[in-house]
Amino acid sequence: MTRPLAVVGPTGTGKSALALALAExxxxxxxVVNADAMQLYRGMDIxxxxxxxxxxxxxxxHQLDVLDVTETATVARYQHSAAADVDAILARGAxxxxxxxxxxxIQSLLDEWSFPATDPAVRGRYEAxxxxxxxxSLHRELAGVDPAAAASILPTDGRRIVRALEVVELTGRPFAASAPTIGTPRWDTAIIGVDWPTxxxxxxxxxxxxxMFASGLIDEVRALAERGLRDGVxxxxxxxxxxxxxxLDAGGDGTAAREPTxxxxxxxxxxxxxxxxxxxRVTWLDGATADTAALADSAVRIWRDVS
Structure with missing residues (x-):
């Protein structure tokens, strides 16, 4: 079996270009198996x-354009379908x-995260x-029952706050107890990280x-809004x-969104x-010190160094 290679790191560091260079x-x-949650959505391109x-x-x-904007992306669904993609690719000898x-x-995929069960009644109660x-306010309630979870979740991230409260109630354990353990990555995957100086x-x-704004992001958002974007979780x-x-909802033309974006x-x-x-487990490459071709050569050498 030929082991996979994962290319991870912050937004804007050139990961997609590096993946194509690796293919050569x-x-x-x-x-390629996508691990960007928002690229799962059809029409969310620019x-x-x-x-x-x-x-x-x-x-x-793989894992591009598999959801409508009204559907909810979940880590568990991604883990299942992306793992099936990886297994099928390996079976093809690729x-x-x-x-x-x-x-x-990414961590759910590489560390075979076992997700706590969900209960629609409990989830619905916290969503209400x-x-x-x-x-x-709900974040403050989370801090009262699981301070560590509250410290790791933004006070504005309502979805994760709800999930943390649900897990704590259902398991009787801190939310962090359900997190994956970092060990030998699944499939013995080599993990490359790409970053730049801040x-x-x-x-x-x-x-x-x-x-993005020059290429038509505002028009893309308008079109997706007509397809139910506002209803997407x-x-x-x-x-x-x-x-x-x-x-747009405040009456603007979208251009004021550039700076907050x-x-x-x-x-x-x-x-x-x-x-x-x-x-x-991540071996880091500095995107500022080499072009994409040189980064790909370094990544291939790391991938061939079988653990």
Whole structure:
């Protein structure tokens, strides 16, 4: 069996380009498995920097465009379907290259996370409570029963607050007890991380944000709104999309969303960096010191160093 290779790291570091370069150098057929939660959605293309079919260069890509914006993306669903993709790719004798920056999605896939059960009645009760008192008040309630969970979840992240409270009630254990244990990665996957110095990455994020708005992000959001984007639990909160929707709903034309999109992306990058840097299995490459081809050569050497 040829082991997979995962390319992880913060947004805007060039992971997708590196995956395509790997396909040219790895010496086996390569198929990409997406690990960006928002690229699961059909029509969310510009704001997620999703490669177009032409840009994929004939390399098969999986876990793209598998959900409508009204559907809810879940880590458990992703884990099941992405693992099936990886197994099928390996069975074909090809190399799965797992690419993305959605932290929980990647760890669930590589560490075979066993998810606590869910109870619709308990979940519904906390969701009703969320609607009644708001995320910040519910976050304070979480802090009263599980301070560690409250410290790790943003006070504005209502969905995760609800899930943490549900898990604590159903299991009688802290939310962190359900987190995966970092051990030998599934399939003996080699994990490559790509990052840039903060100042340089901030510049790239600013350019990326400008390019998205110039390429029609506002029109993309308008079109998705007609398809039910506002009703989506997860899609409507995506960076860029949430900010444009908020501006449109306030009577603007969407252009005022540019700055909050950049600020939100930069904040998210800090969270990604903190998460991935805790994983001792990641071998880091500096995107600022080499071009994509050289990074791919380094990644291939790491992948061939079978553990």
């Amino acid at each position: 150098r790895i010496g086996h057929p390569v198929e 704001g997620t920097a999703k490669l177009t079919p032409d840009e994929r260069g004939g390399v098969p890509h 190399v799965p290259v797992i690419v993305g920056g959605s932290m929980l999605y 409570r969320l609607a009644e008192v708001g995320a910040r 100042e340089l990455l901030d510049q790239r994020l600013a350019q990326r944000t400008d390019a 997860t899609a409507a909160r995506a960076l860029g999309y949430a900010q444009v929707l908020a501006d 950049f600020v939100g992306t930069r904040r998210y990058v800090r969270r990604q960096r903190s998460w991935f840097r805790r994983d001792h």
